[in-house]
Structures are given as C-alpha cells and as structure tokens.
Amino acid sequence: MKQIDDLVRGAVAYEDGLDLLAVAPAAEVDPALFGALADAVARLVRGGWQPAELHRAVVRRGGTDRPLLAAALVDAIAALLRGYARRSVDERWLAQADELGAAVWWSADASYVSELTARRRLDRISVVDDLLGLLVVLRALHPIEVLVPPPGSALVPSTKASAVDSRLLDKVRALLAKAESTGYPAEAETYTAKAQELIARHAIDEALLAGRDGAGADVVPFARRIGVDHPYENEKASLLDAVAEANRCHTVWSPDYGFATVFGFDADIDAVDLLYTSLLVQAGRAMAKAEPPGGKAGRARLKTFRQSFLVAYAVRIGERLARATELAIEEAAAASDLLPVLRSRDEQVRETMAKIFPRTVRGRGSRVDSLEGWESGREAADRAILN
Known part of the structure; x- marks a missing residue:
C-alpha cells in the first residue's frame, strides 16, 4: 500500500500519513500493514540480523514505553519461521526465537491487526500507530555481518568449538x-x-x-x-x-x-x-x-x-x-x-x-x-x- 510506504520513507509527514490510514478501509490497510512488517523483518534477517538482536534494537530505538513494538516484532519473526521446517533452521537462530516466545497465535495474516487490537484491548488507531512506528525503526536498520545462517539458507555442518560443559x-x-x-x-x-x-x-x-x-x-x-x-x-x-x-x-x-x-x-x-x-x-x-x-x-x-x-x-x-x-x-x-x-x-x-x-x-x-x-x-x- 503506497500510503504506508510513503509514511515509513518519510515522504509524507507522520501525523498526516497516520490520519490518511485512519480513514482508509481497514480491509485494505490491515493486510498491507502486516505484509510490510513481514517484508521488513525478512529483509533484515537476510541481512544478518538474529532474533535477539532485532528485539534488542527495537526496544532500544522504539522505547520501553511502547511494548507493542517488541511484541509485534516477535510475531513477525514467528510468521517468518512458519515457512520453514524447524530442522532446516540453524539451532542458534531457532533458540533465540524460542526464547522470545515467537509463536503464531492469530488465525490469519489479513486479520492480524484486528486480532492484535482485541488481544491487547487497545483502540485500532493506537495499534496502527505502533505498527507504523515499528516499521520506521526497522527501516533505519541496515544489513550487518551474517554470523548465523538465517532461515532459508543452506545449513552447513557445525564447525564451531564445543561450548563449555x-x-x-x-x-x-x-x-x-x-x-x-x-x-x-x-x-x-x-x-x-x-x-x-x-x-x-x-x-x-x-x-x-x-x-x-x-x-x-x-x-x-x-x-x-x-x-x-x-x-x-x-x-x-x-x-x-x-x-x-x-x-x-x-x-x-x-x-x-x-x-x-x-x-x-x-x-x-x-x-x-x-x-x-x-x-x-x-x-x-x-x-x-x-x-x-x-x-x-x-x-x-x-x-x-x-x-x-x-x-x-x-x-x-x-x-x-x-x-x-x-x-x-x-x-x-x-x-x-x-x-x-x-x-x-x-x-x-x-x-x-x-x-x-x-x-x-x-x-x-x-x-x-x-x-x-x-x-x-x-x-x-x-x-x-x-x-
């Protein structure tokens, strides 16, 4: 959805963009918003970011007073993992996602925003505002060094040193x-x-x-x-x-x-x-x-x-x-x-x-x-x- 992209890129003032999305049909905005979030997380994961690092960056940049940002990020990680068999994901990457509690709890991606609103007992505009804020935070992150193969990469036999007993x-x-x-x-x-x-x-x-x-x-x-x-x-x-x-x-x-x-x-x-x-x-x-x-x-x-x-x-x-x-x-x-x-x-x-x-x-x-x-x-x- 172009309005979402324009707002996240800063092509329009944030408050103006939020007002436009508030009056737009939820049936159009909500699926596009979740899709943009899923795409942003997938881009960063391919760029070397691991679950714990993404979570920390969002909390650090989004502020501890907006807990929904971190929660929505974890949901996006769960949505990403849904497309891969657990045995095909590096165990270190998977362990971080599990520690964050990444699990798909919503019934359909198209209804994620409405279900999240009900789950958190918030008004829809507040939820949309936080999801847009999360997208702004994620857009500011750039690729980093790949230390652990992300989901979808060809796994290689582990050659790391044994951990402490x-x-x-x-x-x-x-x-x-x-x-x-x-x-x-x-x-x-x-x-x-x-x-x-x-x-x-x-x-x-x-x-x-x-x-x-x-x-x-x-x-x-x-x-x-x-x-x-x-x-x-x-x-x-x-x-x-x-x-x-x-x-x-x-x-x-x-x-x-x-x-x-x-x-x-x-x-x-x-x-x-x-x-x-x-x-x-x-x-x-x-x-x-x-x-x-x-x-x-x-x-x-x-x-x-x-x-x-x-x-x-x-x-x-x-x-x-x-x-x-x-x-x-x-x-x-x-x-x-x-x-x-x-x-x-x-x-x-x-x-x-x-x-x-x-x-x-x-x-x-x-x-x-x-x-x-x-x-x-x-x-x-x-x-x-x-x-």
Missing part, C-alpha cells in the same frame, strides 16, 4: 550469583576467583585437547554479538573488551547498534559472556555504594564520577585478569606444549575477525574527569576480581 556452566553461574549477592567484598572476590579458575582450567584443557595429534582440527573460531546497554556504553564496552582480551578473545564495538562482536572459540566466548554480565552487576552495586549524592546540584558531578568509575574498573579488571591468565598459562605450559597451541588459536581468531571486519577503527578512550570516581572504580575492581 553444562555442568561447569552451572557451577560458574552459581559462584557468580553468590558473588553478585553477597554484601562482603572478600566473599565476592573468593567466589569470582573460583569461577575464573574453573573457566581458565577448562579453556586450557580444551586448547591442549584440540592441539593434540590434530584433534579438533575441524573446530574453528566463532563470533557472537553481545549487547552493551546505555548509559555509559563506551565505558561498559571497555569492560567487555578487557574481559574478552583476558580470555583469548577479540572484540569489535558497534556503538550505533549498541553491541560488540566478540571473536573467539565458543567456550571462550561463553566465559566472556558470563564474566562480563556478572562483573557488570558487581560494578553497578559497588558504584551505587561509592557514588556522591545526586540531585540537581550534583548531577554533573555524579555523571563524571560514574564515567570515571567504570573506566577505572575496566582498566583494573584488565590488569588483574591478564595477570591471572598469565599465571594459569605458565603453570600449564610447564608440563605441556601449550604456548604454540595458544598462538595458533589466536592467529585463527584474528584471521576470522579480519574476514568479517576487514577494516576497523581504533576507538577513542573515555575521559577521566573525576579522581574520586577513578579511585573508587579501581578499589571496586580489586574486590571483584581474583588476585
């Missing part, structure tokens, strides 16, 4: 949960240290196994996009980079979309994801305890404190994790040929990153304008990460 993951999650919940810094350090120890030992064992007599030769590095939420995205991205580097991974930060692409072997990326998430929680809790009072008079001071805190936290985390990694490698290397294996794996990771991102730009570091925040951040990192 589920029992080990359960132990690590339990330790990090205790580190996040305790109010005593010494306990948090102990729990986090034990989690890092388990992860490091597993990663070294896996590297040695893969390098022994050519075992694991079919295993290749992988990439995963990890969301970085605002506020203070750049500082949080620095923390993610510090954790990734200490765990033999490399990152590319995409601030426009609010995610970083982490390159590494799958078990290492799992470790990065877990540790980063936990450390972010610990940093937030420590920052809340140490920060100066807010209010209008202290708003600028509070912002610079938080930025400086997170910069210092990321720097100190990087220093301590790097040292911990060095000690673990030195201990294992004394009894094995670990170092050549690690060098080879690092070269593979860098080659994979160069293929997907042939040109990258080194980001600018964040400014530190609060000595109070810097010192508090380093102290918090000392408490959060192993010695």
Whole structure:
C-alpha cells in the first residue's frame, strides 16, 4: 500500500500519513500493514540480523514505553519461521526465537491487526500507530555481518568449538550469583576467583585437547554479538573488551547498534559472556555504594564520577585478569606444549575477525574527569576480581 510506504520513507509527514490510514478501509490497510512488517523483518534477517538482536534494537530505538513494538516484532519473526521446517533452521537462530516466545497465535495474516487490537484491548488507531512506528525503526536498520545462517539458507555442518560443559556452566553461574549477592567484598572476590579458575582450567584443557595429534582440527573460531546497554556504553564496552582480551578473545564495538562482536572459540566466548554480565552487576552495586549524592546540584558531578568509575574498573579488571591468565598459562605450559597451541588459536581468531571486519577503527578512550570516581572504580575492581 503506497500510503504506508510513503509514511515509513518519510515522504509524507507522520501525523498526516497516520490520519490518511485512519480513514482508509481497514480491509485494505490491515493486510498491507502486516505484509510490510513481514517484508521488513525478512529483509533484515537476510541481512544478518538474529532474533535477539532485532528485539534488542527495537526496544532500544522504539522505547520501553511502547511494548507493542517488541511484541509485534516477535510475531513477525514467528510468521517468518512458519515457512520453514524447524530442522532446516540453524539451532542458534531457532533458540533465540524460542526464547522470545515467537509463536503464531492469530488465525490469519489479513486479520492480524484486528486480532492484535482485541488481544491487547487497545483502540485500532493506537495499534496502527505502533505498527507504523515499528516499521520506521526497522527501516533505519541496515544489513550487518551474517554470523548465523538465517532461515532459508543452506545449513552447513557445525564447525564451531564445543561450548563449555553444562555442568561447569552451572557451577560458574552459581559462584557468580553468590558473588553478585553477597554484601562482603572478600566473599565476592573468593567466589569470582573460583569461577575464573574453573573457566581458565577448562579453556586450557580444551586448547591442549584440540592441539593434540590434530584433534579438533575441524573446530574453528566463532563470533557472537553481545549487547552493551546505555548509559555509559563506551565505558561498559571497555569492560567487555578487557574481559574478552583476558580470555583469548577479540572484540569489535558497534556503538550505533549498541553491541560488540566478540571473536573467539565458543567456550571462550561463553566465559566472556558470563564474566562480563556478572562483573557488570558487581560494578553497578559497588558504584551505587561509592557514588556522591545526586540531585540537581550534583548531577554533573555524579555523571563524571560514574564515567570515571567504570573506566577505572575496566582498566583494573584488565590488569588483574591478564595477570591471572598469565599465571594459569605458565603453570600449564610447564608440563605441556601449550604456548604454540595458544598462538595458533589466536592467529585463527584474528584471521576470522579480519574476514568479517576487514577494516576497523581504533576507538577513542573515555575521559577521566573525576579522581574520586577513578579511585573508587579501581578499589571496586580489586574486590571483584581474583588476585
């Protein structure tokens, strides 16, 4: 329907276009609106977007005060999957859709808008407004790197590294949960240290196994996009980079979309994801305890404190994790040929990153304008990460 396309492209003023659609016959508008939504999602999926990434982008750009945008996106993903047998869709792509709860609940595409209106107990114009808003958000998204084959692509045998053993993951999650919940810094350090120890030992064992007599030769590095939420995205991205580097991974930060692409072997990326998430929680809790009072008079001071805190936290985390990694490698290397294996794996990771991102730009570091925040951040990192 031309009116929908004109509105989404910005050829007509949004309110004017919405008024035209409001008086147009619903029998013409509703099927066209759902068709435009399905086409937009299909275009982005072919362009490399995965379900969780699309959902995050819509929430980020559409606002948390418009929950219907995210819900309609999930419905469009369900409509897309309807055309494929589950066994023909990559398991990682399918897992994301399942986690979002993507399922076809409406009786016919032509009646989707009216059924959604009844289901949400809203007036039709509000629903049409939100669906148009979703289309505007989706139109602003551009193709990104294809990391997981989208539905409809020829599936290839999986050559990614094996993920961390589920029992080990359960132990690590339990330790990090205790580190996040305790109010005593010494306990948090102990729990986090034990989690890092388990992860490091597993990663070294896996590297040695893969390098022994050519075992694991079919295993290749992988990439995963990890969301970085605002506020203070750049500082949080620095923390993610510090954790990734200490765990033999490399990152590319995409601030426009609010995610970083982490390159590494799958078990290492799992470790990065877990540790980063936990450390972010610990940093937030420590920052809340140490920060100066807010209010209008202290708003600028509070912002610079938080930025400086997170910069210092990321720097100190990087220093301590790097040292911990060095000690673990030195201990294992004394009894094995670990170092050549690690060098080879690092070269593979860098080659994979160069293929997907042939040109990258080194980001600018964040400014530190609060000595109070810097010192508090380093102290918090000392408490959060192993010695």
